[in-house]
Structures are given as structure tokens and as C-alpha cells.
Amino acid sequence: MKTLKPTLVKGTRDFNTLQVSNRQYIADIIQNLYVRYGFSPLETPALENISTLSGQYGQEGEQLMFRVLNSGDFLAGVDPDAMHKGYKSLTAQIADKGLRYDLTVPLMRYVATHRHKLLFPFKRYQIQPVWRADRPQKGRYREFYQCDADVVGTPTLVSEAEILAMTYQLFAHLGIPDFVIQLNHRAILNGLMSHVADKVQATTFFTILDKFDKSGQAHVEAELLRAGFSAEALAQIQFIFNLPPTNAAKLATLQQHLQASEEGLRGLQELQKVLDYLSVMGLPSLPISLTPTLARGLSYYTGTIFEIKTAAVSMGSLGGGGRYNYIGIKEGAPSITGVGLSIGLDRLYAAMDTLDMLPERGPAPLQVMLTNLDPASEARGLRILTSLRAAGVRSEIYPVPSKLRQQMSYANKKRIPFVIIIGDTERAAHQLSVKEMRTGFQKQYTLRELIDMLT
């Protein structure tokens, strides 16, 4: 094989044994919780058609989407002058596939395809990687895992309440300190929008508003003015930067200010209903904070919007979600509504790592190593190894005859608890000398006794 220049693609990582094990530990907790709430697994391919992905994630999404070059002579049939028209025009002609950008759009594609066979409400969970050509930074990678759970096909706000309860349980179970679930509603954002001049785009407004949590009032106000907001419009919405602390008081204040917006009032009613459902469920005091500035990057939300954050680490959100509608495949077909939660496995891992909350040990290690002193002990070791493995004992033999000290050092580094030394004496006696590495204690066993001890 040729000489390798061993570099990782920017923003991607390898996961060693301990990391795989710790990531699996978190993913298992999430998965078990999702199953307990009635979600079933789905997996979709990494590759999706650009026709499926494009137009779903806003302008940023179009830029950050990884596109896959068509196979074979991708220039066949392309206008030779296309290059001079710029890369965007060429892209559409030479790359008709892309990498999965989130798990929601593939879910929608799946539901749209199978809608006549699926049982609704369709509750699926999905734990798979997604890819975004984002600028890498702490907790943000170009290849990262999302853990999604969605309820598709019912408008009831019971689904919202269940998903928020599940979200709470997850973070409480993991023991993440000081976490809060910020909650908003697209109709509240639209109600606020109705206060401002219509020459300003809603998406611009929401995107700037969304920065309040991170950058503060002064920054957001300055940006709004720069974006073309009038000082009068700003005065109308300024109250959201200084809301009272409790959800009840926030709802009351918003109610006063959104009197003129039917849509805004509907949003408030729906959030009240979600909180009521949580009370009915016996969960009246979850760490939920009404946050009318919350918009999230994705443009497809139509109802509730929520995000999970912790003050314990300086990092973006650990997850979030909301309600969306999507339109069936046929013109005029009824839209299907869904509400979902997406947990960022890598963010959660980074947060738990920072907080020293990950399990210290990796996966179940080897139980036994057989030493290999010479061809005769190797032969006996190989025979014993077959029996140990057949009995389910995780075991291996040192691969080549070597000095005992070197083999002991290898076993120590791999934290193998028991080492079997097969010298001439042991061969003669049909006994195995078993050394417990932690104590240094050595004892004779028959093979049967050893298997009984280890299984």
C-alpha cells in the first residue's frame, strides 16, 4: 500500500474504544427512554437526493450542505460555458446527491413515501450522523450525531407535553446540572412581527431576536436598527427583553402586548395548554422557561419551538425541537403535522466530558490473557483459548513467544485482570497457573474451575 499522509478531514474525529463506549452509554440511555415513551427505530441513508434536501433549511443550509459529485463523467451533458456562470450554476448540474443534513427531512420523505401504509400517529426515533460544512468549534463538528424522536400525524398538544416530559427526564436522569428548557411558539414570533414594519423580513427579524439569549439586549437592538427597524417598532417589542421571571407572569405580560394579534394570542393559548398538560401529568414544575425570543436556526417550525441549555458549560444548546407541518406529495393533499425533539449527542458528550460525568471505564475488557513462552506453551495456550472462548470468556493469547516481562506489561496496559502462565510444570500437572494482576496473587486452577470462576 502506498504511503499515507494521515490527516482527518477538518471537523471530523475518530472515536477510540473509550469514546465509542461512552458515546454508546449516552445513546443507550436516550434510546431506552425513547422506547419507554413508545417510539420505534427508523434508519435512513446518509445520501439523499438534493431535490429532497434543497429548500428545507434556509439559505444557511444551502451553503452548509455537503454535495456529492455525480459518478462517472459528471461533465457529460454539461454546458461547457457553465463554469463561467459561477459555481452555483455548475453545482446543480454535477451534484444531484447530498449528505443528510438533519433527521427531520429524511423522516418526512419516509412518511411521504409510506403514508398509506403507516399507522398514525407515527412515532419514530432515529440516532444517526448528519453532516454540515459549518465552521468547527468547541462542541461543533462537521460530522455529528443527532438523536431524534418525532410524533407525526396528530395536532394534539399532548404530544408536545410528552416530548417535554421526556426531555426533562433525559437530562434529569443523566444528571446534567442547571439545565433549562426554553419554550416558544412560532405564532408568538409572528405576533411580535406584526408590531414591526412589514418592509423588514420575518426571517431576518427572528434570526436577530434569537441572539438575545447569547448576546444580550444592546446587541440585538443595534442589529435590529441596522437591519432597517424603526426606533418606534423597536419600542413596541422592547418589553420582551425585560420579562418577569415566572412563566405565568411572562404569559400575562405577553398577553397584554399581543392583544392586537390573533395569531400571537393563539400561540400563548397553546403554550398555556402545554403547561396545563404537564401539570395534569404530575409535572407542574419542570425547568421550562418561556423565551419569546427563541427562534432556532431551522425555518420549518410552525408551532412550539424549544431548546435545552445548561449554564454549567459554555456551549450552545444540547438539543431542541418543535412542531412543523409538511405538505403531502400530491398538489392539494392535506399537510401532515409533526412535533419532534433532537438531541445533539456530541454536544451532550462534550458537556458531560467537561463536567466529568462520563463513566471512567471503557467497555467490558478482556478477562484473561494466556502467556506465550515457547512453541509448546503456545500450542497448549491455543487449545485452552478455544475452550475459554467457547465458554464465553473474553480472552486472548499473547501473539508471539516473548519474554514474560513484556507480556505482563502488555496485560497490565490492557487492564486484563487474569493472566495464565503455562510453563513446563503446569503442562505436566494439567493445571493452570493463574495470576490475578491487581494483587499479584497466583493460584492453580483446572480449566473447569477457571471457567466457573469467570462465567
Place this chain on the structure above:
Amino acid sequence: MKTLKPTLVKGTRDFNTLQVSNRQYIADIIQNLYVRYGFSPLETPALENISTLSGQYGQEGEQLMFRVLNSGDFLAGVDPDAMHKGYKSLTAQIADKGLRYDLTVPLMRYVATHRHKLLFPFKRYQIQPVWRADRPQKGRYREFYQCDADVVGTPTLVSEAEILAMTYQLFAHLGIPDFVIQLNHRAILNGLMSHVADKVQATTFFTILDKFDKSGQAHVEAELLRAGFSAEALAQIQFIFNLPPTNAAKLATLQQHLQASEEGLRGLQELQKVLDYLSVMGLPSLPISLTPTLARGLSYYTGTIFEIKTAAVSMGSLGGGGRYNYIGIKEGAPSITGVGLSIGLDRLYAAMDTLDMLPERGPAPLQVMLTNLDPASEARGLRILTSLRAAGVRSEIYPVPSKLRQQMSYANKKRIPFVIIIGDTERAAHQLSVKEMRTGFQKQYTLRELIDMLT
């Protein structure tokens, strides 16, 4: 959201609940076996630099590799005339990343990067998808999972024997009928090559030879002649098409014909040694068949080569592997040797599906559904649901108040074994009416009794 045109990328698939569950069933068996043999998990990113991938998989690999378009203005800095020079020249300039093509090259990249920190022999397993723009057909997809286990850093043939024993155990444990492990050695192929005119390329020779198993002697001979082989050269190697049945007899026949090739004889010796190790391990009669025509598509093998097939389904190999060397990152650094096994999860799944060997049921289903008859029963149901889930019971509530018959039909289709019906009577009595769906039997429980029964 925009209207979706719901199509999958050619050669890719969605996996529904049952499929995810069955695939996990197979992957778990493989993983547990790998762990028992002392392999530890590693995961690498889907994206690799083209500089890592290119030149590793031969000409076919270069064609079938998925390349990812550079982000942003990928044409910046590209010679505007590059398009006229054809797509290959442009590819190199606009796509510097690709999708993982196998799991061996990423392993080598990982070892090359971490060689000074790793404990050798380094034994890793890896279960992840790979991508190839191959022509889709039965059991062959463009996105598929490989389950690899490799021993890196030791030349001992004990590793070969262990991997063959593990391969045998896997297929025996899964219950695949009539499987055989075909075994060859690169040095034997080279020895055969020494019989033929040197104007013919070795890779051409090996590629044609490899088709014997599938296409037969006449086809291979015709292709060899077409490729420029002389009839005399053909006569020299014709004996391999009519070898005796046992491995011992095959070895003897090959020994006679390869007397003049030092390399060929070394290959035979090594295979004999591997078989001897298996005898020592107490596994003298594994279904291993010496197959001197076996070459496999990948060009990087330097020692043993093997492949697993079953006559029970008409499908390509279910897995394979072999020994390879690779050269360190620095000029003149010693090469590192490895030997590995790669199981094709999708092939194995397809074979087991064809043979009706997959578990019938999906993952652990819901245990309980609560009916939702009116707002009052919904409220009580939600409260009970919180208790059930807190106790670990997999449960859900029908999401909206509806007719009982509709809810029962939903529970039936989801195979939920118990349904709790909360009507006025039950609310008054603080009792739960629990219907066992299989028998239709209905009984009163307190919440505590129900949880005790289900957990």
C-alpha cells in the same frame, strides 16, 4: 415546508423498525464475538481526504468512490479551461474529500497517526457503513455496512488462525447452512504468475482467475487467452481448475507445480502452518477450502486471502479478508502488517432473510396503551402514564379523544398486549380496567398491581 418528491437515492434503503431490529440482532452477535476474541471498538468518520483514499483500491475503486464537492466556491482558483480537459482533471481540483470506501484504509490512517501511542498488537473492530457507486443488485447496495476485525502489528500466523476460527464460530453460531471459507495466499498467486508470460499484468491475471468460482474453467480460459495469455502459459496453470478435493491433496498438488517458485512454496508453507494452528486449537475440521484462484477485488493483500460463501443462497461472498502490509508515514519507516476480517452485514442480512432465519418480532414493543375517551379520561390517563413510565413500563396514551373501536384497532396493529380503559366507573373506583388484547380478558387492577405485573 415545500412539497417533497419522495425518492431514495439509487442503491440506498430506509430501514423500518423490524429491519433495524433484525440488523441490530446480527450486529450484536458479531460484536459480542469480536469482543470475546479480544477486539476493541473504533469508529472513524464517513468523510476521508481523497489523499488518504486514492490509490488504495485499484482502478475500480477510483471509479466507484463517492467524492464530495468542496464547500463554498469550489471553482475559485480552478483553471477555467479545466472543464475542457475532461472530468477527471476537474475532479481532482474540486473534490478533496470522499466517502469511506472500506474500513481498512481508515484503520491504517488511524494507526499511522497514533502508532507511537498504540499498544501492539492493536486489535480493533469497527461496524460502520461504507459507500461505493457500484451497480445495485441483489445484496449489493451503494451504502452498506461492514463489520471488520483486524489484528495490526504482528506477523504471526496465529492471528490468521484466530480470525478463521472466529469466522467459523460466527457463521456456525448464526446457523448459516453449507458455508465454506475459501483460503488462498498472495504468494501462491504470485507463484502461479511466474508461470505466465511477463507481458501480461499480474492484476489482470488475478482478476480473471478470481472469476473461476463463479464462471467456471471455460470462461476463465477464454478470458485469459483474450487478455494475451499464450496457450502454453495456460497449460502450465490449468491444473488449478481440477484440483483434488481435500486440502492436504491440494497442497501436495500445488507443491509439485510450484517447485520452481520460492515465493509460491512460501505461500503453501504459510497456509499449512495456519491449518496446523487450527488443529492445535482443537479445530481440525473447519469448512476451509484451499482455493488458489481466489484473489478478491482489493489489491492490497500481501499474505493470506480468504472469503466466506454459502451454497444455500445465490449471492456473492458474505465476507472475507486477508493480510496486508502498509508503509509508515516517514520515508524508510518500517512497514506495519495487519490481518483482518470483513463481514458484509447487508449480504448476511439478505442471506438470512432469504433463508427465513431472522427473528420474527421486532424490538421490545409497547407494553401498555391508555385509551383516551374524553378530556377527563385523558387527564387521568396522562397522570397514570407518568407513573408507568417512571416505573420503566413502555407505555403511551392514545393521543386524542376518539372512538374506542378506533383506539383498540390501533393497539392491535401495534401489537400492544395491554390496554387500560378509563371510563367514569373506573375513575370513581380508583381502579384500572386492564384488557389483555390476546385473550380479550378484562380485569381490575390498582396502579401498583399493574406495575408489579409488568416490571
